[in-house]
Amino acid sequence: MKRLLIQLFSFVVSTLFLYSCSCKSCENEDAIIPFSILSKADKFIADQTGLTFFKNYIKPDFNRSRKLENGYLLVYNFFIPEKPFVKGDIRFTVDTLGNVKKDMEIFGIPLCTDFPEDCMFVIDESKAKKIARENGLEEGIKEWKSGLIYDSLLKKYIWHILSTSNESEGEFGYRANGTEFLICPNTGKVLQKNKWKIN
Numbered sequence: 001m002k003r004l005l006i007q008l009f010s011f012v013v014s015t016l017f018l019y020s021c022s023c024k025s026c027e028n029e030d031a032i033i034p035f036s037i038l039s040k041a042d043k044f045i046a047d048q049t050g051l052t053f054f055k056n057y058i059k060p061d062f063n064r065s066r067k068l069e070n071g072y073l074l075v076y077n078f079f080i081p082e083k084p085f086v087k088g089d090i091r092f093t094v095d096t097l098g099n100v101k102k103d104m105e106i107f108g109i110p111l112c113t114d115f116p117e118d119c120m121f122v123i124d125e126s127k128a129k130k131i132a133r134e135n136g137l138e139e140g141i142k143e144w145k146s147g148l149i150y151d152s153l154l155k156k157y158i159w160h161i162l163s164t165s166n167e168s169e170g171e172f173g174y175r176a177n178g179t180e181f182l183i184c185p186n187t188g189k190v191l192q193k194n195k196w197k198i199n
Helices: 001-018 035-049 053-057 125-134
Strands: 056-061 066-068 072-079 087-094 143-150 156-170 173-183 190-198
Touching: 001 066, 001 087, 035 053, 035 056, 035 072, 053 056, 087 143, 125 143, 125 156
Parallel strands: none
Antiparallel strands: 056 072, 066 072, 072 087, 143 156, 156 173, 173 190
């Protein structure tokens, strides 16, 4: 009986310890996010992505979220396992009551509720490169740089494919130029063709 009571006590203490912390490192108090704050943040994202999409593909990142002087920086991981090329960060700031600070950066939330066509992600990296090549992106002097990124101006995820035409490094530092394509990962449409330059 005594042994059973000791085991029960140990279980209760362990459970209380586990649920008193919202992150992997309980020593980092800045990373502890109150449940009320997290609930409001979850709803803010889910309203824009749809609840099912949110539950399946978006999880809070307690290691990178932190308490600020007048609120919290909240970071979430966005990842679609069946389409591993689709991954990114979601981040925004809330006040001490959990209200989103809309005058500050709101980054990475797929707007699936209003624009479901922007959340299909049917164009993978190889298809995006094929589209870029067919639309005249030069091969350049080195392998293309490519990635699925969130574009803050377009407010959507896009394929960014960059070709390098020239590059050099000397007493004036690194210099290079080339062309970049922005391609929609849902339709394959070339959204932008831009020249880029570093000097």
